Each structure stands twice: as structure tokens, then as C-alpha cells.
Amino acid sequence: MKLIVPVVFWCLALVVAPLRAAPAPVHFADLNWESGSLITELLRIVVEKGYDIPTDTLPGTTITLETALAKNDIQVIAEEWAGRSPVWVKAEAAGQVKGLGNLVAGATEGWWVPEYVIKGDPARGLKPLAPDLRSVSDLPRYKAVFRDPENPDKGRFLNSPIGWTSEVVNGQKLKAYGLTDTYSNFRSGSGAALDAEITSQIKRGQPVLFYYWSPTPLLGRYKLVQLQEPPFDPEAWKTLTQADNPAPKPTRSPPSILSVGVSSAFAQQYPQLVTFFQQVQLPIDDLNKALATMSEGHLPPRQVATEFLKAHPQLWRSWVPAPVAEKVAAALATP
Known part of the structure; x- marks a missing residue:
């Protein structure tokens, strides 16, 4: 018995010790747009391989993920358009979340049309359909150009999918x-469905009016024109982010700052x-090329992130x- 008891406790120690030592995974938001999913995997690889901290991802819409971040139910949103949604603004004011760094210089968002709608494309036999289209204020007279097949008396504006912060803003901008x-x-039902609709129209030389943003492969792949909007007004912007505001005021979106969103507990x-996330900067041209590779090859974000x-x-x-x-270098060199 004198020998058995120490052996038993020694064996139990071997079983229990690793369980206690294993760190809990960091929960990343599972973002459903291309740049968001790629940047998520870039950060996860460095966290896992360089800092020996496990990670996983949890899905949701932008609004639900920001709400979860404020509660520390997830810890990281790899591409956060900080300051855009009321959920984020409220959580940041309460000290529940932080935006770290400036991921991509030159990021933008707005309303776009293919260049051939305005200038035509002789090589494709396309004539200008809206030669004087410059601004959102010009859109009413071109509603027939962007005719909605389900509602022929109106033009069609392709908004973000329901659940994205930008979907609320664009709906209010229409008003x-x-x-x-x-x-x-x-x-559209998803970011992929929005991409598919825009790409299909462009490949067929059809007019299409849509919301989009950069960094994305789409803006690097096609000649597009961003429509002018009224100058940015912070007070007007607040009315655009409020879905129930009956009298939203016109303004373009604020300058784009893409940050890594984290919970304060994290x-x-x-x-x-935190120090690592603050240092992350991605050249927009290199990022757009990687996104184009991912999109055109239908490749998983993890694979493209590793190659990047x-x-x-x-x-x-x-x-x-x-x-x-x-x-990290050693891990990348391992087959």
C-alpha cells in the first residue's frame, strides 16, 4: 500500500495537470465577407503559431457579433469598421470594446456603377446609358436604366445583406x-450572393447600381465609378445609423478606419x-490581390492566409x- 498510493496520485497528477494548463481558445468572429474572413485567418495563424494560444470562430451578423463582443462572448472582430454602428458606439463609450490599429490605408465604401454605364465600352459594343450620372442626386432620372425586374416602375439598388450595419445605413440613405x-x-441573402449578382450583371454588360467597399477583389477586377454624395456631416451620420429614425439626413459615410475590434476583458x-493587433497594417494592393486569388479560385481563407x-x-x-x-516562420515552413 505504501507504494500504490504515491503511484496513484502521481498518475492522477499526469492526467489533471495538462487539463489545467490548456488555455481557453480566443473566440474570433466568423465574418462572412471576403476581406473579413481573410484577415481573421491571418490573425488566427499568428496567434496560434506565434503565441501558442488556441482560437476558434463563432458566426453571426455584424450587429449580433458586436453585441457579443461587448459581452465578451467573443473576443475579437478582425475587421471592425469602428464607429459605424450604434451598437459599437454605445459599447465603446461604456468601455466594453476597443478598436486597435488601422488595418488598411485607403479603405472606402459607397455607391457604385460600372464605368460602361456612364462612358460605354466600344470594345464590347456598349453605349453610354447614363452619360451625365455623377451623383446620387442624378439617380431619379435614370431609374429606367437600373430597372427592377420585380418592380418595373422603379430602379433597383443592391444593398448589403440584412444584418450588416451598412444595410441599415443604406436603407436610410435611400430615404x-x-x-x-x-x-x-x-x-441579398449574403455577401457571396451580392457579389454574384454584381458580377453577373457586369459580365453581361448590364447596368447595376450597388453598395460596395474596399478592400475587395471586385474593385480591383472591374472599372467602377463611385457616385458622389453630400459632404460628411457627423450629426447627419447619426440619423443614418438609426434604423427607426423617420427623418434621416443626407451625408456620405465617414472616412473608413478598419480596426481590430476586441473586448475590454480580452x-x-x-x-x-493587443500590442500585436495594434501593429498590423496591410497594403491595400497586396490585400486586394490575395482577395482576388481567393475569390477566383474559390479557395478557403485559411489557405490563402497561409500563402500570404x-x-x-x-x-x-x-x-x-x-x-x-x-x-510563426517555423510553422509556415512545416508541410
């Missing part, structure tokens, strides 16, 4: 710009990852300390 009598507010627990890190070591090595960088 603020006085377009509800001339344009239908069409919402920031306290993982200061080393292999191709740009000088970029991501500047984000992290040398010992972390060496661990």
Missing part, C-alpha cells in the same frame, strides 16, 4: 436622398496580443517580436 419613390431597396487578459504570410515575411515580421516571428 435621405429622396429615392424611395424611384428605387427599390434590394437586399485587452486586459492578453496585452501581448509565406509571400510577405517582411510585412508580418514587423508586427510581432522576433521570438514570435521565428515560431
Whole structure:
């Protein structure tokens, strides 16, 4: 018995110790647009391979994910358009969330049409359909150009999918710009469905009016024209973010700042990852090329993120300390 008891306790220690040592995974938002999903995987790989911290992803709409972030039910939104939604603004004011860094210089969003709608495309036999279209204020007289097949008396505006913050803003912009009598507010079921509709129309040389943003492969793949909107007004912007505001005011969207959104609890627990996230910067041309590769090849974001890190070591090595960088490099070199 004198020998058995120590052996038993020694065996139990071997079983229990690893369970206690295993860190809980960091919950990332599972973002359903291309740049968001790619940036998520870039960050996850570095966190997992460089800092030895496991991660996973949880799905949801933009609004539900921001709500979950404020509650620390998820810890990271890899591409947060900080300051856009009332949910984020409220949570940030309450000290529940933080926006870290400036991921992509030159990011933008707005309303777009293919260039051939305005200028034509002789190589494709396309004549100009809206030669004087410059601004959202010109849209009423071109409603027939963008005719909605389900409501022929109106034009069709392709909005974001329901559940995206931008979907609320664009719906309010239609009201603020006085377009509800001339344009239908069409919402796709997903980001992929929005892409498919826009791409299909462009490939067929058809007119299409749509909301979009950058960084994305679409803006690098086709010649597009962004329509002018009224100058940015912060007070007017507030009315656009309020879905129930009956009298939204016209304004373009604010300058785009893409941050890594984190919960405040996460920031306290993982200061080393906060420092890492603050350093992340992605050149928009390189990012758009990677997004185009992912989109055209129908490749998983994890695979494209891995290849991106292999191709740009000088970029991501500047984000992290040398010992972390060496661990990431070793992991990338392992088949």
C-alpha cells in the first residue's frame, strides 16, 4: 500500500495537470465577407503559431457579433469598421470594446456603377446609358436604366445583406436622398450572393447600381465609378445609423478606419496580443490581390492566409517580436 498510493496520485497528477494548463481558445468572429474572413485567418495563424494560444470562430451578423463582443462572448472582430454602428458606439463609450490599429490605408465604401454605364465600352459594343450620372442626386432620372425586374416602375439598388450595419445605413440613405419613390431597396441573402449578382450583371454588360467597399477583389477586377454624395456631416451620420429614425439626413459615410475590434476583458487578459493587433497594417494592393486569388479560385481563407504570410515575411515580421516571428516562420515552413 505504501507504494500504490504515491503511484496513484502521481498518475492522477499526469492526467489533471495538462487539463489545467490548456488555455481557453480566443473566440474570433466568423465574418462572412471576403476581406473579413481573410484577415481573421491571418490573425488566427499568428496567434496560434506565434503565441501558442488556441482560437476558434463563432458566426453571426455584424450587429449580433458586436453585441457579443461587448459581452465578451467573443473576443475579437478582425475587421471592425469602428464607429459605424450604434451598437459599437454605445459599447465603446461604456468601455466594453476597443478598436486597435488601422488595418488598411485607403479603405472606402459607397455607391457604385460600372464605368460602361456612364462612358460605354466600344470594345464590347456598349453605349453610354447614363452619360451625365455623377451623383446620387442624378439617380431619379435614370431609374429606367437600373430597372427592377420585380418592380418595373422603379430602379433597383443592391444593398448589403440584412444584418450588416451598412444595410441599415443604406436603407436610410435611400430615404435621405429622396429615392424611395424611384428605387427599390434590394437586399441579398449574403455577401457571396451580392457579389454574384454584381458580377453577373457586369459580365453581361448590364447596368447595376450597388453598395460596395474596399478592400475587395471586385474593385480591383472591374472599372467602377463611385457616385458622389453630400459632404460628411457627423450629426447627419447619426440619423443614418438609426434604423427607426423617420427623418434621416443626407451625408456620405465617414472616412473608413478598419480596426481590430476586441473586448475590454480580452485587452486586459492578453496585452501581448493587443500590442500585436495594434501593429498590423496591410497594403491595400497586396490585400486586394490575395482577395482576388481567393475569390477566383474559390479557395478557403485559411489557405490563402497561409500563402500570404509565406509571400510577405517582411510585412508580418514587423508586427510581432522576433521570438514570435521565428515560431510563426517555423510553422509556415512545416508541410
